[in-house]
Amino acid sequence: MPDPRFGFRVTYTEGRARAGIMSTAHGSVETPAFMPVGTQGAVKGLTHRDLEGLGAEILLSNTYHLYLRPGDDLIARHGGLHRFIGWTRPILTDSGGYQVFSLAARRTIDEQGARFQSHLDGSAHLLTPEKATDIQARLGSDVAMVLDECLAHPADVRTARVSMSRTLRWAERARTRLLELRAGPVAGVAVTNAGQAQFGIVQGGVFPELREESAAGTVAIGFEAYAIGGLSVGEPTDVMYDIVDRTTPCLPDDRPRYLMGAGTPQDLVEAVARGVDLFDCVLPTRNARNGQLFTSEGRLNIKNARHAEDESPPDPDCACYTCRTFSRAYLRHLFLAGEMNAATLNTLHNLHFYLDTLRRIKDAIRLGRFETFRLAFHQRLSRLESERI
Amino acid sequence: MPDPRFGFRVTYTEGRARAGIMSTAHGSVETPAFMPVGTQGAVKGLTHRDLEGLGAEILLSNTYHLYLRPGDDLIARHGGLHRFIGWTRPILTDSGGYQVFSLAARRTIDEQGARFQSHLDGSAHLLTPEKATDIQARLGSDVAMVLDECLAHPADVRTARVSMSRTLRWAERARTRLLELRAGPVAGVAVTNAGQAQFGIVQGGVFPELREESAAGTVAIGFEAYAIGGLSVGEPTDVMYDIVDRTTPCLPDDRPRYLMGAGTPQDLVEAVARGVDLFDCVLPTRNARNGQLFTSEGRLNIKNARHAEDESPPDPDCACYTCRTFSRAYLRHLFLAGEMNAATLNTLHNLHFYLDTLRRIKDAIRLGRFETFRLAFHQRLSRLESERI
Numbered sequence: 206m207p208d209p210r211f212g213f214r215v216t217y218t219e220g221r222a223r224a225g226i227m228s229t230a231h232g233s234v235e236t237p238a239f240m241p242v243g244t245q246g247a248v249k250g251l252t253h254r255d256l257e258g259l260g261a262e263i264l265l266s267n268t269y270h271l272y273l274r275p276g277d278d279l280i281a282r283h284g285g286l287h288r289f290i291g292w293t294r295p296i297l298t299d300s301g302g303y304q305v306f307s308l309a310a311r312r313t314i315d316e317q318g319a320r321f322q323s324h325l326d327g328s329a330h331l332l333t334p335e336k337a338t339d340i341q342a343r344l345g346s347d348v349a350m351v352l353d354e355c356l357a358h359p360a361d362v363r364t365a366r367v368s369m370s371r372t373l374r375w376a377e378r379a380r381t382r383l384l385e386l387r388a389g390p391v392a393g394v395a396v397t398n399a400g401q402a403q404f405g406i407v408q409g410g411v412f413p414e415l416r417e418e419s420a421a422g423t424v425a426i427g428f429e430a431y432a433i434g435g436l437s438v439g440e441p442t443d444v445m446y447d448i449v450d451r452t453t454p455c456l457p458d459d460r461p462r463y464l465m466g467a468g469t470p471q472d473l474v475e476a477v478a479r480g481v482d483l484f485d486c487v488l489p490t491r492n493a494r495n496g497q498l499f500t501s502e503g504r505l506n507i508k509n510a511r512h513a514e515d516e517s518p519p520d521p522d523c524a525c526y527t528c529r530t531f532s533r534a535y536l537r538h539l540f541l542a543g544e545m546n547a548a549t550l551n552t553l554h555n556l557h558f559y560l561d562t563l564r565r566i567k568d569a570i571r572l573g574r575f576e577t578f579r580l581a582f583h584q585r586l587s588r589l590e591s592e593r594i
Numbered sequence: 595m596p597d598p599r600f601g602f603r604v605t606y607t608e609g610r611a612r613a614g615i616m617s618t619a620h621g622s623v624e625t626p627a628f629m630p631v632g633t634q635g636a637v638k639g640l641t642h643r644d645l646e647g648l649g650a651e652i653l654l655s656n657t658y659h660l661y662l663r664p665g666d667d668l669i670a671r672h673g674g675l676h677r678f679i680g681w682t683r684p685i686l687t688d689s690g691g692y693q694v695f696s697l698a699a700r701r702t703i704d705e706q707g708a709r710f711q712s713h714l715d716g717s718a719h720l721l722t723p724e725k726a727t728d729i730q731a732r733l734g735s736d737v738a739m740v741l742d743e744c745l746a747h748p749a750d751v752r753t754a755r756v757s758m759s760r761t762l763r764w765a766e767r768a769r770t771r772l773l774e775l776r777a778g779p780v781a782g783v784a785v786t787n788a789g790q791a792q793f794g795i796v797q798g799g800v801f802p803e804l805r806e807e808s809a810a811g812t813v814a815i816g817f818e819a820y821a822i823g824g825l826s827v828g829e830p831t832d833v834m835y836d837i838v839d840r841t842t843p844c845l846p847d848d849r850p851r852y853l854m855g856a857g858t859p860q861d862l863v864e865a866v867a868r869g870v871d872l873f874d875c876v877l878p879t880r881n882a883r884n885g886q887l888f889t890s891e892g893r894l895n896i897k898n899a900r901h902a903e904d905e906s907p908p909d910p911d912c913a914c915y916t917c918r919t920f921s922r923a924y925l926r927h928l929f930l931a932g933e934m935n936a937a938t939l940n941t942l943h944n945l946h947f948y949l950d951t952l953r954r955i956k957d958a959i960r961l962g963r964f965e966t967f968r969l970a971f972h973q974r975l976s977r978l979e980s981e982r983i
Contacts, residue, residue, distance in 0.1 A: 245931045246924070252935055252942075254915060275902070275927045283905060283923060291919045513664070516672060526643060530680045534672060535635070538664045542634045545934055546641055553641075 210400030211347075211429045213461045213482075217571045221453065221480040224570040227430075227461050229295040229347035230400030231287060232262075236461060236482040237566055239473070239559045240265040240297055242490060245274070246290040249490055250548040251556070253292050259525075259556050260564070263295040263347075265485045268340055269304035269332075273323050277343040285345030285397030297485075298346035300337040300379075303466075306355040314354065316371065334379040338403070342386050345397030350432065351379040353406040358439040365410035372408045373422045379403070380426050402429035404463060410435060411444050413451045420455035431456045432463035433481075437472070446475050453480035470499055470562050471586065474579050477566055489559045493551035496540045499558045503586055505533075507551065512537045525557035526550075599789030600736075600818045602850045602871075606960045610842065610869040613959040616819075616850050618684040618736035619789030620676060621651075625850060625871040626955055628862070628948045629654040629686055631879060634663070635679040638879055639937040640945070642681050648914075648945050649953070652684040652736075654874045657729055658693035662712050662719075666732040674734030674786030686874070687735035689726040689768075692855070695744040703743065705760065723767040727792070731775050734786030739821065740768040742795040747828040754799035761797045762811045768792070769815050791818035793852060799824060800833050802840045809844035820845045821852035822870075826861070835864050842869035859888055859951050860975065863968050866955055878948045882940035885929045888947045892975055894922075896940065901926045914946035915939075 212228040213236075227234045241248045241256060244267045248256060256264070266286060271277060283289040286296055305312050305319045312321035318333030334352045341349035353372045356365055383403045386396055405428035409415030423431060433452050436445045449464060456462050463483035464476050473484055489499060496507045500520035505512075507519070518528040519536065527536070527550045539547035562582075569578035601617040602625075614625045630637045630645060633656045637645060645653070655675060660666060672678040675685055694701050694708045701710035707722030723741045730738035742761045745754055772792045775785055794817035798804030812820060822841050825834045838853060845851050852872035853865045862873055878888060887894045889909035894901075896908070907917035908925065916925070916939045928936035951971075958967035 245927070245933055247928055247933050247935050250934050250938075252915070252938060253919065270931075274931060275923070279903065279923070282903065283921070289921070289924055289927075291921075291924065514668065514671065526641070530642065532672070532678070532680075534664070534668070535678055535680060538634070538678075539636055542659075542663060544634055544636050545639050545937060546636050548934060549639075549641060549938070 211402035213430065213459065215458070219570050219573055219575040220478065222477050222566075222570050222575050223480065223482065224567045225461070225482060227482070229263075229402065230398055231293065231295045231347050234262040234295055235567060237473070237477050237563050238263060238483055239563050240483065240485040241556055242267075242485055242487050243290075243292075245270045246286065248552070248556075249494065250545075250552040253290075255549075255553060256556075257294075259553070260560055261294075261556070263297060264292055265297050265299065266290075266344075266346065267301070267304060268298045268337065268344065269301035271298075271344060272301060272340050273325055277340045281343035281345070281395040281397055285343075287345065287398075295347040297348040298341050298344055298350065299465075300350040300352040301332055301340070302337070302350075302352045303355050305332055306357075316374075318352070318375075334375040335382040338379045338382040338386070339391075339394045342383075342394055342396045342398075342401065345401065347398065347401060348429075349383070349401055349403045351376045351403065351405055351428075353408055353434050355438075356408065356410050356435050358410070358435075360410050362410075362412050362415070365408075365412055365415055369409045369415050369419045372406065373419065373426075376405050376423055376428075377426055380405075380428065404428055404430045404432050406432045406434040406465070407452055407456070408435045411440055411448060413448065416448055416452045417455050420452055424455070424457060430460040430463065432465050432483075434465045436464065437467040437486075442472070445472070446479070449476055449479045449481060456480075470559065471583060473559070473562060474566065474582055477570075478575070478579060484563075486559075489555035490552050493555040494548045496547070496551065498551055499555050501558075501585065507533060507536050507540050507547075509537075519554055520558070523554065523557065523561075525554050525561075527554040527557075600791035602819065602848065604847070608959050608962055608964040609867065611866050611955075611959050611964050612869065612871060613956045614850070614871060616871070618652075618791065619787055620682065620684045620736050623651040623684055624956060626862070626866050626952050627652060627872055628952050629872065629874040630945055631656075631874055631876050632679075632681075634659045635675065637941070637945075638883065639934075639941040642679075644938075644942060645945075646683075648942070649949055650683075650945070652686060653681055654686050654688065655679075655733075655735065656690070656693060657687045657726065657733065658690035660687075660733060661690060661729050662714055666729045670732035670734075670784040670786055674732070676734065676787075684736040686737040687730050687733055687739065688854075689739040689741040690721055690729070691726070691739075691741045692744050694721055695746075705763075707741070707764075723764040724771040727768045727771040727775070728780075728783045731772075731783055731785045731787075731790065734790065736787065736790060737818075738772070738790055738792045740765045740792065740794055740817075742797055742823050744827075745797065745799050745824050747799070747824075749799050751799075751801050751804070754797075754801055754804055758798045758804050758808045761795065762808065762815075765794050765812055765817075766815055769794075769817065793817055793819045793821050795821045795823040795854070796841055796845070797824045800829055800837060802837065805837055805841045806844050809841055813844070813846060819849040819852065821854050821872075823854045825853065826856040826875075831861070834861070835868065838865055838868045838870060845869075859948065860972060862948070862951060863955065863971055866959075867964070867968060873952075875948075878944035879941050882944040883937045885936070885940065887940060888944050890947075890974065896922065896925050896929050896936075898926075908943055909947070912943065912946065912950075914943050914950075916943040916946075
């Protein structure tokens with residue numbers, strides 16, 4: 206019983222690649238889409254109007270961080286995350302699971318959920334599938350994710366199966382909780398977005414048969430849409446592509462598919478070719494802060510001495526504010542001088558590159574030229590990256 | 595012999611307050627004007643387009659920092675500071691003197707100039723009046739400042755006189771050097787802005803008779819315009835106002851007057867009332883990064899717990915992007931979470947407040963209502979600041 210306020214319509218296809226429109230309680234998103242990561246309710250280094258100017262249609266925010274600070278109760282008192290952070294377009298929140306599992310020594314997992322200590326003050330918390338659902342109900346994101354167990358890589362098939370099965374049971378509990386919240390008031394849970402959708406997550410490590418079983422079980426529970434989790438965690442690229450390739454056919458065609466945490470620009474192109482519609486990744490924003498720029502000619506480290514006198518823009522093919530206005534020499538100066546806006550200008554460029562790559566992909570699919578685009582994209586990058594240091 | 599490419603025209607006066615237009619090689623500036631401080635060729639936390647959006651018409655940049663990194667030679671090879679940093683409007687550069695004098699234990703002064711060690715790598719440098727002129731010629735700012743000796747506060751009258759006299763001799767040397775550069779090519783000095791103006795600086799500590807002597811001597815040398823230096827360095831506010839009050843009548847009416855390094859919003863209003871036209875100060879930008887906002891109701895520390903649930907904007911009377919879009923609660927969250935754009939959003943607001951205060955002052959002078967504005971401005975702030983913690 207998917208919520209009718211959430212919708213998805215495929216508008217063009219080429220092979221398994223699709224262009225479409227996902228509609229949410231806060232407006233629609235053209236897919237394939239990249240979601241910039243705004244961990245604590247803000248994309249690091251950018252203002253919301255910067256993001257709007259880049260054409261970002263949906264923002265990802267992190268439940269774990271917002272739960273700890275400023276707190277989901279406080280955000281609910283402000284009418285939900287959109288109102289609290291002043292962002293009017295769609296928001297997807299993760300479940301908090303990935304961050305909790307990343308705490309390593311400071312967390313333990315059992316059937317009930319994940320016990321962890323806050324990275325801020327060491328306070329003890331228990332995150333269950335129900336609680337992750339409640340927190341996101343208070344945040345009022347347009348898309349909530351179920352709590353899943355994030356398997357470390359590498360894991361053997363037995364461990365992967367145990368974890369996958371638990372994720373299925375947790376998914377069932379999370380869905381049950383969401384349906385309770387939709388059915389009527391639940392004490393202590395202020396639902397701030399009645400049209401919130403919930404996505405299930407396929408797990409199963411690098412084992413195709415587990416992925417198929419996980420997909421079948423998750424689809425059987427019934428969510429507004431489905432994500433592929435547990436990839437882009439250190440496995441080889443061809444393994445990731447292979448798992449995506451075998452998983453997307455197990456997911457319904459009329460629902461968006463979200464590949465969590467991926468990836469490089471090349472990964473995006475390859476995942477779209479395999480039927481993926483949604484992406485999020487910290488690469489463009491985190492690497493920007495470290496001085497690494499993604500360009501049509503490959504990656505560029507702005508701090509390299511060879512840029513010291515270079516008057517050319519970071520990417521000669523780019524129309525972003527940074528490339529239209531500034532030289533590599535100036536951006537290198539800002540980075541070495543420790544100026545904050547080095548991060549801002551680099552982030553503006555990297556996000557523009559990601560969002561623009563997806564716009565080009567969409568246009569190519571509409572025109573039936575996606576395979577041509579895909580080939581040219583890889584050829585240019587591989588040729589140029591091999592020429593560079 | 596002032597350079598004809600630099601001009602100043604008083605358009606309205608009320609008492610000693612003036613509104614005017616300063617024209618430079620990169621366009622004109624309406625006065626009274628506030629110059630945001632872009633120490634290393636960028637205002638901390640903002641992009642140039644943010645500044646343009648705020649209506650900033652002129653930027654201040656620091657010779658000391660740019661000389662050390664990336665170097666004035668490199669900037670000259672890029673065609674000057676405007677081209678290097680991608681800022682098309684006017685730029686004023688200080689002489690580097692203030693930063694060198696702030697190095698305290700790492701500098702010595704004699705008649706020749708100031709010897710100092712770089713704060714970056716400890717390398718030894720000598721800054722003379724001629725060298726400060728040459729560096730700024732390479733930077734190609736629209737307004738260059740002469741190297742002056744920055745007296746520490748407090749200083750006795752004898753020390754202040756010795757220092758003031760040396761500043762006069764240095765001003766003479768700086769002007770001679772500039773005229774040489776204007777007259778024809780000088781080996782090793784690439785002049786990147788032929789229309790660069792040079793301002794002299796009045797010193798003399800807190801002693802009115804020394805200020806008068808300094809003003810007379812500086813005007814006798816002949817600069818495109820004149821600044822009042824060595825104030826806003828720890829002396830009581832009424833002493834600063836008194837020195838400004840006695841100095842501006844000693845400076846020509848048909849030239850802009852620049853009060854260096856001041857100040858609070860109240861200081862700006864009071865200095866305009868005494869005939870000042872130009873200002874620069876790190877207060878709005880530095881305090882923003884520390885979470886302090888200047889508002890029509892006084893100063894506001896965004897990190898205070900009382901803002902935790904406050905849905906109102908920082909300043910209810912403000913039309914800036916930050917106040918139009920965000921609540922105190924969200925800005926407090928961003929600040930406590932260590933998000934970079936806390937600095938950006940706070941800086942946007944503070945600079946808007948400063949620039950807007952000067953726009954209101956200009957409008958008031960044009961309408962003959964400056965005295966009314968001045969009274970209301972102080973009354974509102976003093977009433978509200980006394981009500982707050």
